[in-house]
Amino acid sequence: xxxxxxVIEGLVRYFGGLKATDEVxxxxxxxxxxxxxxxxxxxxxxxxxxxxxxxxxxAGRILxxxxxxxDQPVQQRVELGLLRSYQITSVFDSFTVRExxxxxxRRRRGVRLAVWKPLTRxxxxxxxxxxxxxxxxxxxxxxxxxxxxxxxxxRQLEIAMALAAEPxxxxxxEPMAGMSAAEGVAAIELLRxxxxxxxxxxVEHDMNAVFSLADRISVLVYGKIIATGTVDEIRAxxxxxxxxxxxxxxx
Amino acid sequence: xxxxxxxxxxxxxxxxxxxxxxxxxxxxxxPFYVTFFARVLIxxxxxxALNIVLGFAGLVSFGHAMFIxxxxxxxxxxxxxxxxxxxxxxxxxxxVCIVVAVLVGSVCLRTSGIGFIMITLAFSQMFYFxxxxxxxxxxxxxxxxxxxxxxxxxxxxxxxxxxxxxxxxLLMLALFLNRLRTSPFGMVLRATHINPRRVDAFGYSVxxxxxxxxxxxGVITGIAGFLLANLTAFAVPSYIAWHLSxxxxxxIVIGGIGLVTGPIFxxxxxxxxxxxxxxxxxxxxxxxxPIITFIALAGRNQFAWLKAIFNRPSxxxxxxxxxPNGELP
Numbered sequence: 001x002x003x004x005x006x007v008i009e010g011l012v013r014y015f016g017g018l019k020a021t022d023e024v025x026x027x028x029x030x031x032x033x034x035x036x037x038x039x040x041x042x043x044x045x046x047x048x049x050x051x052x053x054x055x056x057x058x059a060g061r062i063l064x065x066x067x068x069x070x071d072q073p074v075q076q077r078v079e080l081g082l083l084r085s086y087q088i089t090s091v092f093d094s095f096t097v098r099e100x101x102x103x104x105x106r107r108r109r110g111v112r113l114a115v116w117k118p119l120t121r122x123x124x125x126x127x128x129x130x131x132x133x134x135x136x137x138x139x140x141x142x143x144x145x146x147x148x149x150x151x152x153x154x155r156q157l158e159i160a161m162a163l164a165a166e167p168x169x170x171x172x173x174e175p176m177a178g179m180s181a182a183e184g185v186a187a188i189e190l191l192r193x194x195x196x197x198x199x200x201x202x203v204e205h206d207m208n209a210v211f212s213l214a215d216r217i218s219v220l221v222y223g224k225i226i227a228t229g230t231v232d233e234i235r236a237x238x239x240x241x242x243x244x245x246x247x248x249x250x251x
Numbered sequence: 252x253x254x255x256x257x258x259x260x261x262x263x264x265x266x267x268x269x270x271x272x273x274x275x276x277x278x279x280x281x282p283f284y285v286t287f288f289a290r291v292l293i294x295x296x297x298x299x300a301l302n303i304v305l306g307f308a309g310l311v312s313f314g315h316a317m318f319i320x321x322x323x324x325x326x327x328x329x330x331x332x333x334x335x336x337x338x339x340x341x342x343x344x345x346x347v348c349i350v351v352a353v354l355v356g357s358v359c360l361r362t363s364g365i366g367f368i369m370i371t372l373a374f375s376q377m378f379y380f381x382x383x384x385x386x387x388x389x390x391x392x393x394x395x396x397x398x399x400x401x402x403x404x405x406x407x408x409x410x411x412x413x414x415x416x417x418x419x420x421l422l423m424l425a426l427f428l429n430r431l432r433t434s435p436f437g438m439v440l441r442a443t444h445i446n447p448r449r450v451d452a453f454g455y456s457v458x459x460x461x462x463x464x465x466x467x468x469g470v471i472t473g474i475a476g477f478l479l480a481n482l483t484a485f486a487v488p489s490y491i492a493w494h495l496s497x498x499x500x501x502x503i504v505i506g507g508i509g510l511v512t513g514p515i516f517x518x519x520x521x522x523x524x525x526x527x528x529x530x531x532x533x534x535x536x537x538x539x540x541p542i543i544t545f546i547a548l549a550g551r552n553q554f555a556w557l558k559a560i561f562n563r564p565s566x567x568x569x570x571x572x573x574x575p576n577g578e579l580p
Contacts (some may be wrong), residue, residue, distance in 0.1 A: 005274040052452065078454030090449040092442050103442060106435050111460070114435035115427075122435065165453055 003031040003199040004065035004081065004168055006051075013050055013062035020046045022223035024060070028237060029181055033191075033200045035210045037234075038220035044203045047220065048171050051201070052084050053077050079106070083166030085161070085175055087184055087203075089154045093147040097138050097157055101129040104164040128164055136160040136190060159190070169199045177207045187247035188212060211235070261512050262429070266422050273411055282410065286482070289414040290520045293478050296421050298502040298514035299428060299483065300471035306508040307437060308464050309444030310360075313368045313496050314375030317355075318469045320349050320382065322489030327394040327486030337400035337407065345470055352469030356462045372406020372493060379491040385411065386548050393487025400481050407481040424471060428511045440464050477566045505546050520546075 006028040012204050013021040020043045033084040038044055043238045051062060053074040060069045064080045086153040092100050105128035120126065133139045136156045141149060146157060159175050175185050175191070188209050193211070194200065204210050208219060211231050218228040219240050234240055269292070276284035304310040312502060325344035334340065360372045388394050400407045407413050431437040440460055442450050447457045480486050489495075498521065506517025524542065529536035 007390075054448070054452070074451050075454045075456060078452070084452060086449070090446050090452075092445045095438070095442070096447065099438060103435075103438055104280075104453055106456060111435040111439045112454065115437065116430045116434055118433040119435045119438045120307070120433070133336075161453075 002081075002168055005030045005063075006169055006199060006201065007061075007063040008051070009061040011050060011062065012045070012058045013046060013055060014058055015046075016031050018046055022224050023059070024220075024223070024225055025116075026057070026218055026225060027230065028199055029215075030199055031196050032215045033195050033202060033213055035202045035204060035214035035217045036220055037204065037207070037210055037217060042220045043223040044220055045173055046223075048084060048173050048203060049200075051077075052082060052162055075178065078165075082171070082198070083162045083165045083169070084165035084171040084211070085158045085173055086178055087173040089158050091146040091154060091157050091161065094145060095143055096143050097133065097149070097160075098129055098142045100157060101132055101138075101160055101164045102126065104161040105129050105132070107165045130159050130164070132164045135163070135193070137186065155179055155183070156187070156190075159187070161217060163194070167198055169201075169204075170244060173203050174205060175202070176204060184209065198213045257290070262425055265512060266425075268419070269418055270288055271413055283413050286553065286576065287484050287526065288524075289410050289417060290479070291416065291518055292421055293475050293482065293504065294418040294499070294522060295518035296424060296477035296478070297472045297516040298499050298506070298518050299424050299511070300423070300468045300475065301442075301472075301499045302503050302511075302514045303431075303464050303468040305460075305503055305509075306513070307432070307440050307444065308461055308466070309319070310461060311362075311368050311500070312359075312371045312373035312465070312468070313493065313500070314355075314373075315468070315472050316491050316493065316495035317375035317378045318348055318472035319350060319476035319479060320375075320378060320486075320488070320497060322473035322478075323480040323486040323490050324388070324394070324481035325473070326400060326477055327396050328388055330396050330398050330400075331388065331394060333398075335398035335401050337402035337405075340400050341474075341477060344448060344473050348470045348473035350468055352466040353462070354471075356465035360458055360461050362545070369552070372496070374515065375491060375496060376493060379488055379493075382488040382491060389487070389539065392486060393485055393489075396480055396484045396486060399484065400477070410482060413478055413482045420478075425511055425515065432511060435462075436460070450524040501543060505543065 006026075008024055010018065011021055012026040024047060026034075036047065037045055046055065046090060050057045053072065057070065061068060063069065064077065064082060069077050069080065075112040092103065095103070098120055100121065102125040105125040106119065107124065109124070117227060130139075131143055131194050135161060138153065138156060138160055146154065149157065155175065155178070159172065162170060162172070172191075176187050179187060184206060191200075191202070191209070191213055201213070202214065204209070214231060216228060216230055217234040218225050219234065219237070220226075227234060229237065269288070272288050273285050276282060297315065301312060301315045304312050322344050325347060326340050329335070329340050329343060355371070357376045359367055359374070360470050362370055382388065405412070405416075407416060432441075439450060439455050443457045443460055450457050450460075476490065476563045479490065502517035504517070504520045505520050506513030506515065507553050524539060525535065532538070
């Protein structure tokens with residue numbers, strides 16, 4: 001199994017006086033799909049940013065497999081196979097879908113001195129790109145500029161780029177945000193097909209998706225994990241119902 | 252598709268026309284044209300080089316005249332000490348440009364936006380005042396170059412030699428940049444302009460990629476300076492003044508950011524316009540200003556101003572307009 005575990009111990013991050021991440025500890029097993037839910041402003045995206053290294057943590061440890069990456073920069077974490085998708089679509093708008101995906105697929109070999117042969121003629125990147133485009137149903141828009149895609153397709157491209165970079169540990173930040181019902185169903189199918197291949201941390205508002213996909217769920221409220229458990233355990237958890245499911249009617 | 256085929260013809264046609272200029276000049280017996288267009292091509296070379304950082308990477312370097320100066324003084328100072336071997340001069344020019352670009356780039360690239368513009372400007376001004384105060388090398392008056400660069404079988408001894416050398420280098424650079432644009436390095440470089448954070452999230456080092464581009468750009472600009480010194484037989488601090496850095500940017504804006512041949516057209520339009528207007532009135536800047544303003548307003552990308560005149564639909568413009576900004580959080 002190529003999927004590493006992810007261990008978070010006592011992770012803390014302040015924004016000024018606000019404790020956005022408050023002693024978060026979490027163990028994600030290899031190959032597990034672990035969902036993180038919580039109301040708006042609970043610090044879900046902050047947690048993802050801490051895990052990728054885009055934000056520095058003030059205390060605590062992060063381990064990918066056996067490697068302590070707490071003080072390592074983004075690049076070295078990516079090296080270990082940690083890839084993410086963004087809540088706010090961050091594709092390269094003026095590039096075509098194929099170019100976007102090839103760019104991601106190229107990351108393991110780098111681009112040093114690769115100044116002549118076009119990126120999209122690079123056999124290795126191209127094979128990965130074709131496979132990923134098929135998987136994410138983007139083949140028919142391969143040569144379309146990312147800017148011209150429909151919203152749902154842009155979201156798919158967002159995920160596709162993370163997949164093309166050959167991750168071992170995937171952090172998906174609300175991959176279904178703003179998708180239509182039909183697009184959401186397709187995305188759930190896609191994520192289901194990924195289960196087991198990678199260790200996945202899924203931050204998502206769509207309860208349907210979370211309850212049908214997750215192996216385990218953690219609930220984050222005001223930067224604190226208030227509960228971790230299986231789908232049924234979380235459904236039944238009184239504090240969760242009070243803090244999240246009860247208060248915050250979600251679509 | 253049609254307009255893409257049309258675009259493909261631009262480069263060969265342009266270089267064939269440029270190759271005809273020395274012969275035309277000979278026929279009409281105006282050798283001045285060769286000197287003038289040699290200068291145009293040198294500026295075009297520098298503008299293309301600047302476009303690697305400005306157009307591809309979106310880094311507005313306002314200090315590229317520094318590299319022109321480095322190239323000029325590499326020739327000037329070495330020939331001052333009697334070294335007119337072109338290979339040695341070229342080697343020193345490239346080596347110095349690499350060292351300076353790595354040092355300056357490492358500092359400048361820690362900033363972005365206005366900060367980057369100001370720091371690149373500051374470095375080139377420092378170099379400008381350094382050369383002004385270095386009286387052994389002529390100071391403000393500059394340094395006469397009595398012996399042109401000698402490459403053994405080829406000597407940059409006259410306008411026509413400089414013209415052909417520049418023509419060949421510019422052609423090679425244009426072909427190279429055409430490839431670079433879509434190569435993995437070029438794509439990642441352009442991606443750093445669109446969304447540096449995402450590029451970092453794929454494990455590429457934005458800093459290293461930008462620095463490589465800056466060094467490449469600096470070296471080629473230095474070579475343009477090397478040619479300029481041979482053309483004018485002169486190395487003078489005014490080549491390092493910030494006006495020149497600004498003019499290079501204006502050339503790119505005229506020709507279109509992001510297009511490989513854009514800066515070449517920009518350099519031609521800018522310098523020909525300047526020459527024509529200068530012959531017409533001493534207040535030529537009064538006319539030049541509005542024209543440049545019009546061009547900059549009419550199209551901010553890829554010949555949009557030409558297309559606007561010919562009423563061609565611009566696909567690049569359309570892509571920009573359809574960019575969805577109102578994404579849900």
